[in-house]
Amino acid sequence: MNARLDARLVPCAAAAWAVTLVGLYAGERAALAVSVMAILLAGVAATARVRGSRAVRAVAGPLLATFLIGAGYGVAVGVRAGVAETHPLAIAAARGASVTAEVVLDGDPKPLRQNHFGGAPQVRVPASLRSAQLGRERIDAGGSLVLFAAADTWAALVPGQRITVRGTLAVADGPGLEVALVRAEGPPRAVAPPPLHQRWAATVRERLVSAAHTVLSPDAAGLLPGLIVGDTSNLPDDVREEFRVAGLTHLTAVSGANVSIVLGAVLLLVRALGIGPRTGTALAVLALVAFVVVVRPSPSVLRAAAMGSVALLALVVGRRRQAMPALAASIGVLLIAAPDLAADAGFALSVVATAGLIAVAPGWVTRMRARGCPRAVAEVCAVSAAAFVVTAPIVAALSGTVSVVAIVANVAVAPVLPPLTVLGSLIVVCGAVWPPAAELLARGAAPMLWWLLEVAERSASLPTAELAVPAGAAGAVSVVAAIVCGWVVVRHRRLRRIVAVAALAAAAVCVPMWIRQPGWPGTGWVIVACDVGQGDSFVLSTGATAARSSWTPGRTRRPSTGACAGCG
Known part of the structure; x- marks a missing residue:
C-alpha cells in the first residue's frame, strides 16, 4: 500500500x-x-x-x-x-407504436455481432431526442434513445449529426435511463452535417485509417487505429479473438495510459519552451479536449479525462496531486453528468484497474525491488499483475472465462506500448496536416505492431490459454477465492515449495503431450477417421475452412458412451 x-x-x-x-x-x-x-x-x-x-x-x-x-x-x-x-415514448413503447423522431447522434454506429432484427447486418446508435411525432401528437421533449438500424445505410454517420428517423418503438428494459429503443425503418432522413469539431475528428480518424491501410498489412492496419483512437471497425475477427483470449483487449480501448502520454507530452513541451504553469495548463486542457473529441468519449476515456482534469486543477491551484482522490473525484463528476456509466462494464473495469494500479502495484514494486529485481522489470510485472488481479473477477462474471496467459502477454508487450503510442499520436497529427508524413511514420510502427500481433497469436494458441468459469456472481466468487488462495501460497514459504513441485510435476506430464499432440485434429490434417463402435466416420479436408464427411453405419460391437467431433 x-x-x-x-x-x-x-x-x-x-x-x-x-x-x-x-x-x-x-x-x-x-x-x-x-x-x-x-x-x-x-x-x-x-x-x-x-x-x-x-x-x-x-x-x-x-x-x-x-x-x-x-x-x-x-x-x-x-x-x-x-x-x-413516465416519458411519452416510454409509455408508447409498451404497445410497440410507430414514431417519427428527430434526434442527434451521441456516438458512432456500433456493429452488432448478434443480429436480433433479421439477417442483414445491424448497427446500434445512441441518440438524444429533440422531438417526435407519435400519431397525431407532437412531442417536444428530450431523452435518450437507442437506435437499431441497417448497417449499409447507417454505418457512415458521425456523432453530432441531426437526423430524422422513422421506426417502431420497443421497451428499454435494461439498466439505464433510455426512454425507449427504436428499430429504424429504412435509411436516415433529413441528415444534417455534423458540427465542425466532429467533422474535423472524423477527418482525422479517416486519415489515420487511410495511412495505416496504405503501408501496413491488413492485421496491422486494423490494429493501429484501435490502439491510438479506439477505432476497431477494421480489426479482423480472428485478431480480435486472439487479443481477447490473450487478455490484451484493453489495448484497443483507449484509456488512462493514452491520456497520460498526451498530457505528459504537452506539459514537457510547455516546460521546454519556458511557458508559465497557467498557460501550460490551458494548453494541456485544449489538448485533452481535442483528444477526447477524436477518440470519442468512451467510458474509460471519460474516466481518464476527468481524472486528468482534476490533476490539472490541482496543478493550477498549487495543491499536491494525489491519484486516489483524483480518481474518486472523477467518479463523482462523471456519475453526475452521465449516470448510465454506473452500469457500464467498461467504466467499471477502467476504474477498478486504475485503483489497483494506485493501491496495489506500488507495494508490489517495493517488495520486488527489495528482492533484487530491477526497477523497470518490477514496475512492468507489478502493473500487469495488479491490473489482472483486480479485474479478473469482473471479467469472469461478464464473460465466464479467465485468461491464464494475460499477465505474461501484457508483460511481453509492455516495452513497445509507450513508443508505439507516441508514434501513433504523431501519425494522427501528421495525418491531419500532411498525409505522406503519416504514411512514413506508419511504416516505422510496423515492427511494434507485428510484435503485438505475434504475442497475441502465440499466447492465444497455447493450450488452456483461458479457463471457463461460471458466469455471473458464481464466477466472480470463484476467481476471488482462487486469488485469495494464491495470495496465501505466496505468503508462506512451505506452501510455495509444495505448489511449485506440484506445478513442475504437472508441467512435466502435460507439456510434452501438448507439444506432441497439440489438439484434435492436428495441424495440417488431410483426413480424419474415427470409430466409436457404432459406425465409422471419415472427414476429408477440402480447404482452409471446408471439409467433406461420410458416415458408415456399423454393428455395435461394444457399448459406446463417447462422442467424436468428426462423427454425425
Missing part, C-alpha cells in the same frame, strides 16, 4: 456509485427510498459527531459525508429515472 495514499474520498465515491446503480436497476422509488435511509443515517452520524467521544467523532465525520453524498445522488438518479419511466 502506498504510504501517501489518500483514500478519504473513496467511501463517498463508492456510495455515489452504489446508489446510482440502485436507481438504474430498481427505478425511481428504490433510489428515493435509499436516499431517505441515507438521510436518517446521516442524522445519526451528525448526532454522534457532536455528542460522541473523540474516537466516535473521528469515525462519524466520514460517515456523515458518505451518507449525505449518497442521499444526494439517490435523489438525482431517482428524479432522472422517474422522468424516463
Whole structure:
C-alpha cells in the first residue's frame, strides 16, 4: 500500500456509485427510498459527531459525508429515472407504436455481432431526442434513445449529426435511463452535417485509417487505429479473438495510459519552451479536449479525462496531486453528468484497474525491488499483475472465462506500448496536416505492431490459454477465492515449495503431450477417421475452412458412451 495514499474520498465515491446503480436497476422509488435511509443515517452520524467521544467523532465525520453524498445522488438518479419511466415514448413503447423522431447522434454506429432484427447486418446508435411525432401528437421533449438500424445505410454517420428517423418503438428494459429503443425503418432522413469539431475528428480518424491501410498489412492496419483512437471497425475477427483470449483487449480501448502520454507530452513541451504553469495548463486542457473529441468519449476515456482534469486543477491551484482522490473525484463528476456509466462494464473495469494500479502495484514494486529485481522489470510485472488481479473477477462474471496467459502477454508487450503510442499520436497529427508524413511514420510502427500481433497469436494458441468459469456472481466468487488462495501460497514459504513441485510435476506430464499432440485434429490434417463402435466416420479436408464427411453405419460391437467431433 502506498504510504501517501489518500483514500478519504473513496467511501463517498463508492456510495455515489452504489446508489446510482440502485436507481438504474430498481427505478425511481428504490433510489428515493435509499436516499431517505441515507438521510436518517446521516442524522445519526451528525448526532454522534457532536455528542460522541473523540474516537466516535473521528469515525462519524466520514460517515456523515458518505451518507449525505449518497442521499444526494439517490435523489438525482431517482428524479432522472422517474422522468424516463413516465416519458411519452416510454409509455408508447409498451404497445410497440410507430414514431417519427428527430434526434442527434451521441456516438458512432456500433456493429452488432448478434443480429436480433433479421439477417442483414445491424448497427446500434445512441441518440438524444429533440422531438417526435407519435400519431397525431407532437412531442417536444428530450431523452435518450437507442437506435437499431441497417448497417449499409447507417454505418457512415458521425456523432453530432441531426437526423430524422422513422421506426417502431420497443421497451428499454435494461439498466439505464433510455426512454425507449427504436428499430429504424429504412435509411436516415433529413441528415444534417455534423458540427465542425466532429467533422474535423472524423477527418482525422479517416486519415489515420487511410495511412495505416496504405503501408501496413491488413492485421496491422486494423490494429493501429484501435490502439491510438479506439477505432476497431477494421480489426479482423480472428485478431480480435486472439487479443481477447490473450487478455490484451484493453489495448484497443483507449484509456488512462493514452491520456497520460498526451498530457505528459504537452506539459514537457510547455516546460521546454519556458511557458508559465497557467498557460501550460490551458494548453494541456485544449489538448485533452481535442483528444477526447477524436477518440470519442468512451467510458474509460471519460474516466481518464476527468481524472486528468482534476490533476490539472490541482496543478493550477498549487495543491499536491494525489491519484486516489483524483480518481474518486472523477467518479463523482462523471456519475453526475452521465449516470448510465454506473452500469457500464467498461467504466467499471477502467476504474477498478486504475485503483489497483494506485493501491496495489506500488507495494508490489517495493517488495520486488527489495528482492533484487530491477526497477523497470518490477514496475512492468507489478502493473500487469495488479491490473489482472483486480479485474479478473469482473471479467469472469461478464464473460465466464479467465485468461491464464494475460499477465505474461501484457508483460511481453509492455516495452513497445509507450513508443508505439507516441508514434501513433504523431501519425494522427501528421495525418491531419500532411498525409505522406503519416504514411512514413506508419511504416516505422510496423515492427511494434507485428510484435503485438505475434504475442497475441502465440499466447492465444497455447493450450488452456483461458479457463471457463461460471458466469455471473458464481464466477466472480470463484476467481476471488482462487486469488485469495494464491495470495496465501505466496505468503508462506512451505506452501510455495509444495505448489511449485506440484506445478513442475504437472508441467512435466502435460507439456510434452501438448507439444506432441497439440489438439484434435492436428495441424495440417488431410483426413480424419474415427470409430466409436457404432459406425465409422471419415472427414476429408477440402480447404482452409471446408471439409467433406461420410458416415458408415456399423454393428455395435461394444457399448459406446463417447462422442467424436468428426462423427454425425
